[in-house]
Amino acid sequence: MKIPFMYNARSALQRPVSTAFTAVGIALVVAVFIGMLALANGFRAALARTGSDNNALVLRRGADSELSSGIDRETANLVASSPHVALAADGRPLVSPEVYVLVPLVRLGGDSNAIGNVVVRGISEKAWDVRANVRVVEGRRPVSGRSEICAGTKIVGRYPHTAIGDQIRFAGRNWDVVCHFSAGGSAFESEIWGENEQFMPVFRGEAFQSISFRLKDAAAFEDAKRALEGDKRLQVDVHRESTFYVEQSRLLGNILQFLAIVITSIMAVGAIFGAVNTMYAAVAGRTPEIAVLLTLGFHPRSVLASFLVESALIAAIGGLLGCLLALPVNGFVASTTNWSSFSEIAFNFRVTPGLLLAGMIFAVVMGVLGGFFPARRAAKMPVVQALR
Amino acid sequence: MKFLPLVLANLGRHKRRTILTITSVALALFLFASLQTVVTTIAAGANFGSAHRLVSTHATGIVFPLPIAYANRFQAVPGVQGVTWANWFGGRYGDGKRFFATFAIDPKSYLEIYPEMVVPADQKEAFIRERTAALVGKHLMETFGWKIGQNVTLQGTIFPGDWTFTIRGVYVPTDPQIGDDVLMFHHDYMEERLNRPGIAGWYVLKIDSPDHAATIAKRIDEQFKNSSSPTKTGTEQAFNASFATMWGNVSLLMGTIGLAVVFAILLVTANAMMMGARERTREVAVLKTIGFGDRALFGIVMLEAGVIAITGAVIGLGGAKLLYKATHFSGGGFLPGFDVKPSTLVVGSVVAIGLMLASGLVPAVRAARLPVVTALRQVA
Numbered sequence: 001m002k003i004p005f006m007y008n009a010r011s012a013l014q015r016p017v018s019t020a021f022t023a024v025g026i027a028l029v030v031a032v033f034i035g036m037l038a039l040a041n042g043f044r045a046a047l048a049r050t051g052s053d054n055n056a057l058v059l060r061r062g063a064d065s066e067l068s069s070g071i072d073r074e075t076a077n078l079v080a081s082s083p084h085v086a087l088a089a090d091g092r093p094l095v096s097p098e099v100y101v102l103v104p105l106v107r108l109g110g111d112s113n114a115i116g117n118v119v120v121r122g123i124s125e126k127a128w129d130v131r132a133n134v135r136v137v138e139g140r141r142p143v144s145g146r147s148e149i150c151a152g153t154k155i156v157g158r159y160p161h162t163a164i165g166d167q168i169r170f171a172g173r174n175w176d177v178v179c180h181f182s183a184g185g186s187a188f189e190s191e192i193w194g195e196n197e198q199f200m201p202v203f204r205g206e207a208f209q210s211i212s213f214r215l216k217d218a219a220a221f222e223d224a225k226r227a228l229e230g231d232k233r234l235q236v237d238v239h240r241e242s243t244f245y246v247e248q249s250r251l252l253g254n255i256l257q258f259l260a261i262v263i264t265s266i267m268a269v270g271a272i273f274g275a276v277n278t279m280y281a282a283v284a285g286r287t288p289e290i291a292v293l294l295t296l297g298f299h300p301r302s303v304l305a306s307f308l309v310e311s312a313l314i315a316a317i318g319g320l321l322g323c324l325l326a327l328p329v330n331g332f333v334a335s336t337t338n339w340s341s342f343s344e345i346a347f348n349f350r351v352t353p354g355l356l357l358a359g360m361i362f363a364v365v366m367g368v369l370g371g372f373f374p375a376r377r378a379a380k381m382p383v384v385q386a387l388r
Numbered sequence: 389m390k391f392l393p394l395v396l397a398n399l400g401r402h403k404r405r406t407i408l409t410i411t412s413v414a415l416a417l418f419l420f421a422s423l424q425t426v427v428t429t430i431a432a433g434a435n436f437g438s439a440h441r442l443v444s445t446h447a448t449g450i451v452f453p454l455p456i457a458y459a460n461r462f463q464a465v466p467g468v469q470g471v472t473w474a475n476w477f478g479g480r481y482g483d484g485k486r487f488f489a490t491f492a493i494d495p496k497s498y499l500e501i502y503p504e505m506v507v508p509a510d511q512k513e514a515f516i517r518e519r520t521a522a523l524v525g526k527h528l529m530e531t532f533g534w535k536i537g538q539n540v541t542l543q544g545t546i547f548p549g550d551w552t553f554t555i556r557g558v559y560v561p562t563d564p565q566i567g568d569d570v571l572m573f574h575h576d577y578m579e580e581r582l583n584r585p586g587i588a589g590w591y592v593l594k595i596d597s598p599d600h601a602a603t604i605a606k607r608i609d610e611q612f613k614n615s616s617s618p619t620k621t622g623t624e625q626a627f628n629a630s631f632a633t634m635w636g637n638v639s640l641l642m643g644t645i646g647l648a649v650v651f652a653i654l655l656v657t658a659n660a661m662m663m664g665a666r667e668r669t670r671e672v673a674v675l676k677t678i679g680f681g682d683r684a685l686f687g688i689v690m691l692e693a694g695v696i697a698i699t700g701a702v703i704g705l706g707g708a709k710l711l712y713k714a715t716h717f718s719g720g721g722f723l724p725g726f727d728v729k730p731s732t733l734v735v736g737s738v739v740a741i742g743l744m745l746a747s748g749l750v751p752a753v754r755a756a757r758l759p760v761v762t763a764l765r766q767v768a
Contacts, residue, residue: 021659028652032645039641061548067451068478068546102451104630113434113629116636117449171448172618203448235548251487266419267649270412274656277405281663336636339722342451344634 003293003302008310015282022278023318026366029267030322030359035329036260037358038349040253042334046347047249049186051241052132054218056084058211058228061235065248065341066100071208073097075234079211084224086214088129093213096127099199100209102343103170103192105159116344117337118155119191120170122199130214134188139164139179144195150179152189154333154346168192171202187245190335190346212241248340268366275370279311283378290378291386300379307375308368315367319360326359327351391684395691402664406696409660413700413743414707416653417736421708423646424732427639429723434632436565437625439598441501442605444591445627447618453587454617456579462593465608467600472497473588475575479542479551481532488528489567490542492575495523501594504563511536511557519577522553525568526560527716540571547582564725565628569718592624650739658747661693665751672755673763686756693748694741701740705733 012019051057058079063069076097079085085093099122104115125144128134142148149168156162167174175194183189200206215221225238283290293303330351338345399406444462446452453475462471472494479490495516499505507515507523515521524534534540534555541552553573561568579585595604605621612619665672672685709728711717717726 018659018663021655025652025655025659028648028655032648036645062543062545063548064478064480064484064545101449103449107633113626114633115630117451117634204452263419263423263645263649266415267652270415270649270653270656273408273412274659276408277656277660277663280405281667284667334637334641336638337634344636 003306026318027321031325033264034326040256042350051245055241095213122196133184149194154189279374304379311371312367319363414704417704434629441624443627444621456586470594475589478545492578515557521556567724682756689752697744
């Protein structure tokens with residue numbers, strides 16, 4: 001027969017301070033666990049959303065990032081005329097040969113050394129259509145032939161002079177901010193976009209860094225890759241845009257996840273010890289009670305289960321508290337340098353329902369692990385001695 | 389201190405609890421020291437830099453190269469005693485899983501300006517003499533098990549193709565911030581292979597006195613202001629500091645987690661201490677009856693908390709110090725000179741003492757104030 005749940009709930013409340021300390025300890029572990037994974041998740045999600053399955057990215061052969069690549073006009077024209085490139089309604093190819101540079105900008109609210117290497121991307125007019133996730137949220141697109149730029153929403157507010165109508169200075173020139181764009185939370189939001197033909201002379205001269213194009217048939221990516229890489233006139237690598245950006249998140253994403261796991265497992269050991277101590281004290285303090293339960297005919301297995309439930313209950317309260325503590329970080333913007341591309345990227349902490357669930361499970365596991373040995377002692381208690 | 393045997397006997401009664409509590413404290417302080425060291429290592433990187441060195445980069449950004457011809461013009465600026473230049477070379481070795489930095493440097497002047505890089509005289513000469521020679525940091529040599537005289541081939545990611553170098557020298561940095569996870573080779577060899585584009589990623593200048601740093605930097609930047617490649621010149625320290633800020637919120641994050649860890653463990657320890665005290669209510673009453681003063685009892689409970697906190701601290705902090713020392717941990721090359729600083733050990737010890745006070749205070753006061761008669765009656 002099972003021992004009623006209320007017995008455990010009331011017992012836990014009999015020792016409010018001890019229960020609270022254990023629960024809060026577990027709550028902190030769960031909060032750190034969720035917080036750190038939310039950071040790793042947010043970073044990965046930002047880059048995973050950057051690329052599209054429908055797009056291909058062309059880089060110079062051997063280049064491992066857009067920054068280290070270089071592509072001449074000749075190559076850009078050849079790629080644009082490839083039959084694998086989708087056409088827009090006006091019959092022109094959906095292709096954007098792009099200039100990609102990093103510009104050090106001083107962050108708002110820091111000293112003059114607090115710089116971020118912001119991505120400045122020179123795009124063609126068609127880029128707005130090639131990149132389906134990009135949307136101008138305020139203002140109008142830069143007009144061809146003018147020194148105008150569009151700032152990503154994560155740039156706005158973190159760097160000075162990024163409001164519409166302001167002028168931002170880099171590469172020795174002033175640029176009018178004419179719009180802000182969002183890109184579904186992706187890394188593009190940490191970039192500044194302008195016209196490629198405007199950027200080319202002020203940065204690296206007559207060269208693009210990459211070419212993005214919409215695939216005519218997303219499923220035929222391998223064909224497109226083979227055709228372009230096999231073309232003797234071109235020295236290029238063709239990547240599916242989505243996998244390319246996921247690859248760029250690998251290094252830092254893995255570091256963050258590794259840190260999250262190492263830090264929380266060490267903390268978890270401490271929290272489990274706390275639960276062990278608490279439950280042993282609970283068992284020791286209730287020796288006569290347990291003996292009575294056993295005398296009444298409750299099976300030792302029920303006693304074991306009962307104490308495990310008690311421990312799990314305390315842990316679950318802690319888990320819940322931890323989830324509540326971690327929830328406010330959702331949406332919080334963190335920024336760091338993605339060392340794979342050397343560029344600064346800002347992204348949101350992402351607390352997902354799955355992560356909260358994982359946090360709860362983690363809490364209950366800590367509780368059950370911490371409660372097991374004390375519960376076993378309770379179940380194995382010699383009745384006569386305990387009563388005496 | 390005469391009560392120490394009694395305290396130890398008390399701790400020995402619940403061996404399991406004592407060990408678990410000490411372990412939690414040790415783990416907490418280990419984590420605290422590790423996280424704190426990330427913060428101090430980043431900060432140390434930001435503060436590194438000789439006051440006698442200036443760094444000059446392209447004003448538009450570090451990714452834009454400067455003309456190699458600037459070397460002579462820098463040299464002519466009054467107060468500049470030496471000029472060297474280097475270029476970031478994106479190289480992949482093998483499967484590219486183990487990343488390390490590769491610089492193309494002007495060998496002779498670079499080693500003169502960086503006396504912190506110690507190379508045996510014969511190796512130095514061999515490295516400078518041979519165009520395709522490479523100079524490799526000690527740790528990088530050990531990582532791959534390379535030998536002097538061996539050829540290594542890198543795939544260029546910025547400058548395409550296979551680049552083969554012969555290792556002719558190994559350097560050991562006297563300052564851990566220099567890092568020994570770097571491969572360096574002749575800038576001139578790179579220029580030759582690339583058909584002499586005449587580019588240098590950045591310049592390092594040795595100046596006569598730190599007092600002249602600002603004037604010299606200003607003078608250089610003025611000189612190139614209206615050229616096609618304007619410069620941005622500053623002290624080496626400022627250059628490194630701006631690199632350190634690229635970590636963004638990471639430092640803040642590590643600090644916050646460190647606090648959460650300490651607080652979580654405080655709860656565990658305080659809980660264990662209170663449990664221990666509650667179980668011994670009757671004993672405390674007996675001790676009082678036989679003549680132990682309130683102050684002595686207060687001291688005994690505090691001492692008990694202290695033994696736990698300090699043992700845990702010694703294991704946790706000492707363990708962190710030794711572990712990182714022994715494994716030469718450097719965060720995959722991103723955190724050169726990762727070493728638990730004495731200041732971190734001090735802060736950790738203060739945390740341990742705080743832990744002792746916070747966890748011991750309530751039970752200790754309770755023990756000191758315990759009314760003997762009620763306590764004896766209650767339990768009996």
